[in-house]
Amino acid sequence: MSNPCIICVAITGSLPTKANNPAVPITVAEQVESTQEAFEAGATIAHCHVRNDDGTPSSDPERFGRLLEGLREHCPGMIVQFSTGGRSGAGQVRGGMLPLKPDMASLTVGSNNFPTRVYENPPDLVDWLASEMLTYGIKPEVEAFDLSHIVQAAKMAEDGRLKGPLYVQFVMGVKNAMPADEPIFDFYIETLKRLAPDAQWCAAGIGPQQIVLNEWSVRKGGHART
Amino acid sequence: MSNPCIICVAITGSLPTKANNPAVPITVAEQVESTQEAFEAGATIAHCHVRNDDGTPSSDPERFGRLLEGLREHCPGMIVQFSTGGRSGAGQVRGGMLPLKPDMASLTVGSNNFPTRVYENPPDLVDWLASEMLTYGIKPEVEAFDLSHIVQAAKMAEDGRLKGPLYVQFVMGVKNAMPADEPIFDFYIETLKRLAPDAQWCAAGIGPQQIVLNEWSVRKGGHART
Ligand SMILES: [Zn+2]
Numbered sequence: 183m184s185n186p187c188i189i190c191v192a193i194t195g196s197l198p199t200k201a202n203n204p205a206v207p208i209t210v211a212e213q214v215e216s217t218q219e220a221f222e223a224g225a226t227i228a229h230c231h232v233r234n235d236d237g238t239p240s241s242d243p244e245r246f247g248r249l250l251e252g253l254r255e256h257c258p259g260m261i262v263q264f265s266t267g268g269r270s271g272a273g274q275v276r277g278g279m280l281p282l283k284p285d286m287a288s289l290t291v292g293s294n295n296f297p298t299r300v301y302e303n304p305p306d307l308v309d310w311l312a313s314e315m316l317t318y319g320i321k322p323e324v325e326a327f328d329l330s331h332i333v334q335a336a337k338m339a340e341d342g343r344l345k346g347p348l349y350v351q352f353v354m355g356v357k358n359a360m361p362a363d364e365p366i367f368d369f370y371i372e373t374l375k376r377l378a379p380d381a382q383w384c385a386a387g388i389g390p391q392q393i394v395l396n397e398w399s400v401r402k403g404g405h406a407r408t
Numbered sequence: 409m410s411n412p413c414i415i416c417v418a419i420t421g422s423l424p425t426k427a428n429n430p431a432v433p434i435t436v437a438e439q440v441e442s443t444q445e446a447f448e449a450g451a452t453i454a455h456c457h458v459r460n461d462d463g464t465p466s467s468d469p470e471r472f473g474r475l476l477e478g479l480r481e482h483c484p485g486m487i488v489q490f491s492t493g494g495r496s497g498a499g500q501v502r503g504g505m506l507p508l509k510p511d512m513a514s515l516t517v518g519s520n521n522f523p524t525r526v527y528e529n530p531p532d533l534v535d536w537l538a539s540e541m542l543t544y545g546i547k548p549e550v551e552a553f554d555l556s557h558i559v560q561a562a563k564m565a566e567d568g569r570l571k572g573p574l575y576v577q578f579v580m581g582v583k584n585a586m587p588a589d590e591p592i593f594d595f596y597i598e599t600l601k602r603l604a605p606d607a608q609w610c611a612a613g614i615g616p617q618q619i620v621l622n623e624w625s626v627r628k629g630g631h632a633r634t
């Protein structure tokens with residue numbers, strides 16, 4: 183198979199708290215334990231957020247460091263991906279953990295609306311995060327919340343700001359951004375193949391859209407995420 | 409012809425100054441004069457920004473009021489469209505001139521990157537601008553800087569936040585947003601027709617892309633803009 187199936191596990195999103203769901207792993211020890219279960223069940227990528235003790239999103243490099251250490255020990259060979267998403271802070275704080283050299287890190291290359299606010303990824307921050315990933319040899323997972331993000335990622339790969347081949351995740355089902363829409367999903371794939379023929383992709387559906395997106399993704403040649 | 413050709417003239421953008429181009433009309437009198445020339449040459453919509461005396465972008469309702477008055481007098485029957493774009497201010501200031509009841513106003517329903525910054529259109533501001541347009545009977549021109557903006561506009565028309573039929577402008581050629589890309593342009597048209605079959609559309613290319621976009625637009629059944 184030329185496109186081996188990669189199962190990506192997002193152990194802790196940036197939003198759920200113990201109050202929403204007591205099963206959500208919050209501490210580093212809980213995260214390592216729950217990732218190890220997924221790893222043993224076949225997951226190959228761990229997409230990681232970290233939390234403060236009170237459960238709020240954090241970008242603390244010390245926490246990311248302990249998580250990386252735990253995963254290296256308990257999930258040998260697993261691809262560790264750190265989130266540089268904006269819920270945990272603003273500006274360069276979002277990339278403060280990149281010197282820890284995770285295998286991958288998420289990177290959003292444009293801005294868009296979220297349910298109640300603007301997800302701000304200004305051009306200079308995007309370029310800085312991308313350059314840090316080049317410096318530390320980290321493979322970006324481009325988070326595409328809209329079509330222009332796919333185009334922008336291809337452009338950044340072409341002009342050397344990102345190292346190819348691209349790995350892009352299509353994110354759908356976010357209120358006020360892109361809903362889960364199959365013709366648009368197909369056009370995402372088509373556009374990515376046209377502009378970056380060697381790229382690989384996966385898909386993430388938010389909330390109830392997760393199962394729908396996984397089904398499309400598996401059927402159309404992407405990687406799955408749980 | 410079921411889709412009569414509308415020529416839209418953007419007399420003063422939000423950015424050029426006299427220093428860039430001495431021919432740019434800045435004062436209200438200059439704007440009225442230059443719009444009248446375009447009107448007599450066949451333009452049917454005037455897309456209007458206003459400026460402070462020093463040439464910087466403004467949202468001043470008093471200036472918009474004088475401009476509207478001048479256009480009503482010198483260009484009778486012309487459709488006057490006010491810009492609620494973000495270069496002239498932040499928050500509800502951007503819609504402070506809507507009680508003047510222009511025929512149309514621009515409305516961006518999502519956020520995206522601009523060349524050096526985030527173009528911020530938070531959900532609550534979008535909803536407020538849309539509700540002001542409903543209150544004052546103003547037809548919105550939806551400015552689509554990305555694909556999700558088309559989807560969001562269709563959703564807002566469906567749930568009553570915007571009064572249909574939609575009028576959408578595809579904006580391409582903005583650095584760090586969507587470049588001028590013909591397959592994407594075609595998909596914009598296809599998506600709009602699928603989600604809002606009675607919608608009309610036009611296109612705007614920024615800078616050197618203007619001619620390209622006008623050519624696509626005329627050929628594919630949209631309205632032109634100069
Ligand atoms: Zn993934």
Ligand SMILES: [Zn+2]
Nearest residue numbers: 195196265267
């Ligand atoms: Zn994440």
Ligand SMILES: [Zn+2]
Nearest residue numbers: 416577610633
């Ligand atoms: Zn127009």
Ligand SMILES: [Zn+2]
Nearest residue numbers: 421422491493
């Ligand atoms: Zn404008």
